[in-house]
Amino acid sequence: MTSIEHHLEEHSGRSNGLDSTGMDEKHTPWNHIIGFSISLVLTVLALWMVLHHIIHAAVLFGAIMALAILQAFVQLYFFMHITEHHVPQWPFHVWMLTLGVTFTILFVVASIWIMSFGAESY
């Protein structure tokens, strides 16, 4: 199978939705570098905030969860190229992930709520 050369020739420069920016020409994977940097910054930030207890616990928890979610998007966007559409009927895997995220949140939040056994006042 040497059709690969032909294949690459045909797609050079636009082989990948994200890598196909102008930067691509310089052979530097800028997108990956940006993604990696952001994720490092987010992680360090979260760690720092917790170790220094900079804000009240409840707010802090909200903040680090927000950072985690942000970072998940960074992975999805910069590394997993979720926004690319090479597959026919492109957005369906995004829908499935969205449903998955919905049920993830539901399962976790609802379980905590249920298992708190009526801590709500009545």
Next chain:
Amino acid sequence: MKRNQARTFALLTALAGTSLLLPGCGEQVLVFNPVGPVGMIEKQIMVLTIIMVSIVVIPVMILLWIIVARYRDKPNNRAPYRPEWSENRILEIIWWSIPIIIIGILATFTVQKTFALVRPPNKVVNPLTIQVTSLDWKWLFQYPGQKIATVNYCEIPSNRPIEFVLTSNAPMNSFWVPQLGGQEYTMPGMAMKLWLEADKPGVYYGSGANFSGEGFAHMHFNVIARPAGEFNHWVQKIQSTAPPLSLQRYAILARRTIVQPMSFSTNQPGLFEKIVSQDGGMYMRRDLTRGKINSQAGTD
């Protein structure tokens, strides 16, 4: 078309009538013969639901009958045949909205009653607390206020709200006295609360409703409701005649056996709390400490 409507209406009323009458028939249909406010609320909402669901389900059946009879593929059937007819916005709006309305009504009542049932049924009268423990395969009732205990039967004063506090020292079970009201799980490591009340004296069937192994089928008991005076009399009798419930006796009780009803004159102080929190039971410990399970609540 008119005639169909009339027929539907007649049937509907007939059905509503039967569902209202239904509770009347058969003493043994326990859930429709409640003897207390909790069971009563539950019965009312059950009857309401039966009516509400019948409003759609019965017409559906009638419709099915009519359609199948009319549009059978027989020779010389002159009923219209429109093989391509498959959309009608108005019809679809109708049958999206009817269930929506019915469910809306039901939902309102459900939420209202769900919240109502976690409060004591009667706020005027001082409630009595009974601590219930499901064991393998028997029921232990402790009266913290009266310092007595019973096994496989339980006496209560009528016309007074009872706060049953439920736990288990065995696989979980469910405490159910149909004529007084609905059930609630008894779970190890937890103490749940169930409000019930009997309006009339009588003997009421109760049972474990959640499967707990081999002896499960034998886990039934009687709840005997008596007027306050008689109840107090019974308490005194037990206090003076029955043997004490020592820790050893409890240990024997906790074994996997099926036993006859028993009575005990004292109850080991703190036994219930100990059962709940023994194995590092986590839940509701905060309630125990916060005093939500109020051992004093029932003293006379």
Next chain:
Amino acid sequence: MAMADFLVKAPSAGRGPIEYTHEDDALRIFGFWVFIATDMVLFASLFATYAVLYRHVGHGPGPLQIFDVTGFATETFILLTSSFTCGLSTYSMHRGQKGWMMAWMVVTILLGISFISFELSEFITDVAQGATLQTSAFLSAFFTLVGTHGAHVSLGIVWMTLILIQLAIRDLTPTTARKAFVVSLYWHFLDIVWIFIFTIVYLLGEMS
């Protein structure tokens, strides 16, 4: 090309990166995305269990006693970096640079192995201190959640190694490219899961 032309259906043929060349491979990539959705729910259930049980320390130690900041911070940075190198591998693949692609894969595998080693040594320390799966509900939930992630990573390492071998034997073809792409998706997904373990298990533990 051995395979007949009709396999390469119009929509994907001649468009998109190498791993989408064949309809069959596009299907598999799509299928793998769906698998990721299922795996997400699997972790969701484990997270739910952990969230419900993490205060249930029984007679055992709590999070503060057993979590070691440098330990989990190191693990986190290793895994983040491996996600990056894994991305570089895919990047090289898309540019047809098989050598670089394999090199970055090797780096990723090595980072993966060191992640697992750190995790194992963390676990071993815990066990040595008497904090085991059998100690309390909290620890059961902790070991199972983190361990399941670790098992996924280990599987990823084995899998990536297999693909590395196949790349060496069979060269970069649409099929091997698809396999490499799928494993990279898996790897990044595990990184996401870890971010939540880092946040919900470790950081929250530090806050308690």
Next chain:
Amino acid sequence: MLHNAENFASHFFVLGNPMIYGADVSILLVIFGIVFVLTYYKKWGWLWREWLTTVDHKKIGIMYLIAALLMLFRGGVDAILMRTQLIMPNMSFLKAQHYNEIFTTHGTIMILFMAMPFIFAMMNIVVPLQIGARDVAFPYLNAISFWLFFFAAMLLNISFVIGGSPDAGWTSYPPLAGITFDKGPGENFYLLALQITGIGSMATGINFFVTIMKMRAPGMTLMRMPLFTWSVLAASIIIIFAFPVLTVALTLLLLDRLAGAHFFTIFDGGNPMMYVNLFWMWGHPEVYIVVLPAFGIFSEVVATFSRKRTFGYASMVASMIAIAVISFFTWVHHFFTMGAGPGVNSFFAVATMIIAIPTGVKVFNWLFTMYQGRIKMHLPMLWAIAFIPNFAIGGATGVMLSVAPADYQYHNSYFLIAHFHQVLIGGTVFGMLAGMYYWWPKMFGIILNERLGRWAFWFFNIGFYVCFLPQYWLGWMGMTRRMYTYSTGMGWSLWNFISTIGAYMMGIGFVFIVIEVGYSILYGERDLTGDPWDGRTLEWSLPSPAPHYNFARIPEIAGRDAWWTIKEARRKGDPVVESKPFKPIHMPNDSGRPFVLSVLFFVFGFSMVFTWYPLAFVAFLGILISLILRSFEYHTDHTLSVEEIRHTEEAYGRV
């Protein structure tokens, strides 16, 4: 020494019960018989080549069907035994322990090893044909799914004679199912069998999701898909998101039992309620997994036999998707009585009721598909019509249960038992039987006998009401489920007696089905047209049974009811001739590995049941190795030449 062996044997084999000895003997006899027949007729090679190694979705579907019918029989015998024990008060036909094992296996088998494979049978046989595909997206994975299911079913069934059956209910709640109260290996059988079949089901969910999303013939847009395919899509979505939760619930309970973990124990912080929570997070969606494909079948059957387009197609689709999504928001209704608080109960009660809305819409749309149609009462239609009132009552009692305060009175009573049999039998079983009758000609080229079928229908249907309507009443009278016996004086005796008679009638109905199948195979009418019912969807455009590559040419779809449109055009004298030339077809290779892999899973599961870890480890290694071998396999498919295709098509007379 001898004593040790004896001791071992008495723990390993279930001894001391004549019924079980009987079962042992009959199992041995059946195995012996099968081996003998296969050897005598020299069919071993045939069995291996044609069935055990096949990756053809149609054959896999047929195997699912056979397994499902066998399991219906096994579960049915369990039911008959239970009902016999309950026919009168204080019966001593079964002991408590035995009764407990029987209802546990009855529920588990009926839901996971009868209903699930039955819907998988229908999915496999029909979906690729309906969407104009040559196979499912991942045929090899499909074979793995089947064999995992099959060996998981074997694992659970074997517990009857080896080690003892699980006895904590199909829900298997700890702490009763935990190691403290249940030492025996029975629970392990349950956990491992479900785990293994669960993996298979998950793979099936992904497989059919991808198949339906990506393998449709050109022109078949989503809104042109047959409703059965839509229902399978919805069910697949539920499988994808529900089954991982079951995997986790089972794993954690297994860890508790085998590794001494404390998820659901009652000490060291464990919380048994979390299992209940996880179980129903899967368990509730599960019931819609088994009922949605039945809805799909009814949609096909009703349209075909009313000779009319489905009414309100868009609503039908929307309601299925709505049911699929909302089904994840309702699980707490299975434990309203746990006391999670009025806020929790209210939320989940309302979410549960909401499902009645889209379901109701479907019912009305079925009715109006028949309205102004021309209804032909063939067997599939008979079951479909019987389904509507049955399911309407079952659904209505479901709504009654969903009213949380009322459920405090219904929970765990026979009212609940009646509800779920009414939806499971009236919905799922009726649906699957309708589907079986409907597609039987497509599977085997034979039409099942109408007359025997009607006998079966009436016995089963009347028997159903006789059996389960009294159970509502029993529930109201305070009878709880899972009681192996009851005493006189509660007024339960009469109703239990009637109920048991009904169960026997259903048994007779089932016997008629068996006779009918046997009779039809011998003397039944053959279907030579490929379209015996004047169908509307693509599967009827193919010969019966369909050739292994399904479509010689992939059809172009121009509208909904694709085949009907073509026939209409022909009726109007516009012969739509297929003029495209044949092209070579790419087919997946058969493989013995799915079978071997699943055998290894079986060995793994079995050794885990008895905690024989070394053997389990070996089996696990075997599993890994066969996965690795697959990864290195590159020649996984072959090509059918134009010659071969023309030859086959000519044999069908279709060139």
